Amino acid sequence: MIQRIQTIYLFLAAVAAIAFLFVPFGKINMNGFSNRKLQMKVIAVAILLSIALIGLSVYAIVLHQKDQYQFGPRLSFLCLFLCLIFLAYKGVKHDEQLVKSMDRLR
Numbered sequence: 022m023i024q025r026i027q028t029i030y031l032f033l034a035a036v037a038a039i040a041f042l043f044v045p046f047g048k049i050n051m052n053g054f055s056n057r058k059l060q061m062k063v064i065a066v067a068i069l070l071s072i073a074l075i076g077l078s079v080y081a082i083v084l085h086q087k088d089q090y091q092f093g094p095r096l097s098f099l100c101l102f103l104c105l106i107f108l109a110y111k112g113v114k115h116d117e118q119l120v121k122s123m124d125r126l127r
Contacts, residue, residue, distance in 0.1 A: 027112030034067075034105035037098045057117045064110045071103045 078096050 025112060025116060027109040027116070030105045030109035030112060031064075034102050034109060037102040037105060057113050057120070061110065061113050061117070064106055064113065067106050068103065068110065071099055071106065075099050075103065 075096065078099065082092065082096075
C-alpha cells in the first residue's frame with residue numbers, strides 16, 4: 022500500500038537500481054515505514070554505497086578511456102538512483118519530524 026511520497030521514490034530508486042543491476046535497497050525498505058529510524062539508516066547506507074559506486078565508475082572510466090570519456094546509461098541510472106534515494110530520505114525525515122511534533126501536542 023502506497024501511503025507516503027517516499028514510497029514512490031523508493032520504488033523508482035529500486036527500478037533504477039535494478040536497471041543498473043545493483044542490490045535494490047529501495048525494495049528492502051519500501052514496506053518498513055512504521056520503523057522510520059531503521060528506514061533512515063538503510064537509506065543512508067544506500068546513499069553512501071551509491072556515491073562510492075559513482076566514484077568508482079568515474080574512476081574506471083577516466084582510467085580506461087583517457088582520450089574520450091563516455092558516461093553510459095549505467096552511470097545515469099546510478100545518478101538517478103542517488104537522487105531518488107535522497108528524496109526518499111528527505112521524505113522519511115519529514116515524516117519523523119511530523120510525528121515528533123504531534124507527540125509534543127499530546
